[in-house]
Amino acid sequence: MARPCFHCLQMMKSVNIRYCYYSTYQNIIVRERVSSMISLQMSNNTKRLIDKIYTPVSCSVLEQHKLLHYEELMKSGFPHTVDKKTLDNFIQYNFILLFPNNYSYIIRGNVVYFFNSGGRLIVSSIINK
Numbered sequence: 001m002a003r004p005c006f007h008c009l010q011m012m013k014s015v016n017i018r019y020c021y022y023s024t025y026q027n028i029i030v031r032e033r034v035s036s037m038i039s040l041q042m043s044n045n046t047k048r049l050i051d052k053i054y055t056p057v058s059c060s061v062l063e064q065h066k067l068l069h070y071e072e073l074m075k076s077g078f079p080h081t082v083d084k085k086t087l088d089n090f091i092q093y094n095f096i097l098l099f100p101n102n103y104s105y106i107i108r109g110n111v112v113y114f115f116n117s118g119g120r121l122i123v124s125s126i127i128n129k
Contacts, residue, residue: 005041007046019033047066067117071122078114087127091105095114100117112125
């Protein structure tokens with residue numbers, strides 16, 4: 001089972017599911033507390049719908065729309081404080097997989113900063129250790 005998409009995670013939180021188990025691309029089973037999980041992923045159906053809506057545009061424009069969507073999800077849904085383990089899982093299983101190499105993050109002290117390809121700050125959060 002893959003890591004839950006953004007919409008599935010919101011549903012799991014709304015019905016108070018406590019833990020989520022999923023497998024990674026390295027075939028590792030991960031357990032996360034749903035209340036502290038962060039996900040930007042889109043389901044395959046959502047991706048297909050976006051592809052269908054933007055069919056007339058070029059692939060590069062379509063990818064740009066997806067990146068902007070992920071950035072907006074980060075701005076609106078990333079918590080002000082985040083547990084270290086939750087942050088590590090988000091970076092490894094969402095941020096690195098969804099954003100191209102020209103997006104970045106920096107951890108300074110107990111704060112994490114995420115930047116877009118233009119070097120603009122998307123969001124920052126305080127890390128609980």
